Amino acid sequence: xxxxxxxxxxxxxxxxxxxxxxxxxxxMIAEKYLENYELVNQVRNMYAYTGxxxxxxxxxxxxxxxxxxxxxxxxxxxxxxxxxxIIRVGSCGAYTKDLNLYxxxxxxxxxxxxxxxxxxxxxxxxxxxxxxxxxxVIKQTAESFNFPLTIANIHSSDxxxxxxxxxxxxxxxxxxxxxxxxxxxxxxxxxICNKRAACxxxxxxxxxxxxxxxxxxxQNSFFRMIELALESIL
Ligand code: HPA
Numbered sequence: 086x087x088x089x090x091x092x093x094x095x096x097x098x099x100x101x102x103x104x105x106x107x108x109x110x111x112x113m114i115a116e117k118y119l120e121n122y123e124l125v126n127q128v129r130n131m132y133a134y135t136g137x138x139x140x141x142x143x144x145x146x147x148x149x150x151x152x153x154x155x156x157x158x159x160x161x162x163x164x165x166x167x168x169x170x171i172i173r174v175g176s177c178g179a180y181t182k183d184l185n186l187y188x189x190x191x192x193x194x195x196x197x198x199x200x201x202x203x204x205x206x207x208x209x210x211x212x213x214x215x216x217x218x219x220x221x222v223i224k225q226t227a228e229s230f231n232f233p234l235t236i237a238n239i240h241s242s243d244x245x246x247x248x249x250x251x252x253x254x255x256x257x258x259x260x261x262x263x264x265x266x267x268x269x270x271x272x273x274x275x276x277i278c279n280k281r282a283a284c285x286x287x288x289x290x291x292x293x294x295x296x297x298x299x300x301x302x303x304q305n306s307f308f309r310m311i312e313l314a315l316e317s318i319l
Contacts, residue, residue: 088161091133093125098166099135099144101318103311104159104173106267108132108147114311115145131158138315148173152201152243152270159271163278170219171282172314173271176289176303177239177263180256184263184288186298187306189313190235191215191223192284196259197241197269206277212238212259213272216281219317223283226317232309237262239286241269252292263288285310 086095105111108131115122115134122136126146133146146162148155155173162168177190184190194212202208220236227234240252240261255261268284275282287306290297298306 086165088165090128090131090157091126091161091166092128093133093166095166097123097125097135098133098162098168099142100167100169102144102146102162102168102171103314104146104148104155104171106148106150106175110307111145111147118311118315119143119145139319141319143315143318148267151266152199152241155267156201156205156270156274159274159282160278163274163280169280170216170318171271171275171280172219172317173267173282173284174310174314175265175267175284175286177265177286179263179288179291179293180240180252181262182291182293184235184291186288186291186296187302188235188288189227189232189306189310190237190239190263190286190288191220191227192239192268192286193220193236194238195241195268195272195284196238196255196261197243199241199243199269201270202273205273208273213269213276215268215272215283216275219281219283223285223313223317227313230313230316232313235262239268240264242266250292264292285314
């Protein structure tokens with residue numbers, strides 16, 4: 086059964102989905118890590134591939150940027166495709182000089198001023214959380230591979246280019262160590278659909294030190310994050 090945004094049939098989507106923002110990253114993950122994979126969605130070029138990682142069936146699908154976009158794709162996966170778990174893999178900007186470029190963050194809570202949850206079903210409150218059980222597995226997997234991991238709250242922002250960026254308030258008041266633009270909507274959809282979601286992020290820029298990643302190193306840290314996500318589903 087297709088949706089307006091996803092032409093895959095229900096049986097073409099695995100119960101576990103890894104979601105990078107960029108659909109070309111989904112393609113790269115499938116080509117590098119999956120066996121016997123097939124392209125199951127091309128609508129709007131939001132590629133989804135389903136294949137096997139070490140024998141485990143998994144779908145890798147782009148989410149696009151921002152909460153409206155991940156909101157559509159993750160809702161459909163949970164509600165119409167029978168998906169049980171989504172792990173978002175993305176990048177973030179650090180709100181503290183204590184985080185270095187390429188550090189890996191496992192998201193605990195996502196704070197947002199977004200109206201996504203309120204508009205969707207009237208939910209009040211600005212903080213939504215990842216699945217504890219998924220985070221525990223991801224944390225243990227990172228430990229077994231000696232991947233350093235910072236577990237933190239982050240800010241899910243609706244705006245990338247802000248005129249007044251008072252991020253120190255978000256850091257001090259809500260413990261947000263970094264900013265991205267998707268987790269709050271993903272966690273909301275998981276909650277209302279009675280499913281589970283987690284998010285692993287790589288620091289791609291630092292808003293305090295103004296440092297930005299180079300493309301080669303970004304690629305390497307991206308692979309570490311993907312390996313952590315894939316190993317955590319086994
Ligand atoms: N802001 C929002 N999202 C991001 C950023 C940022 O600085 N860096 C990576 N994702």
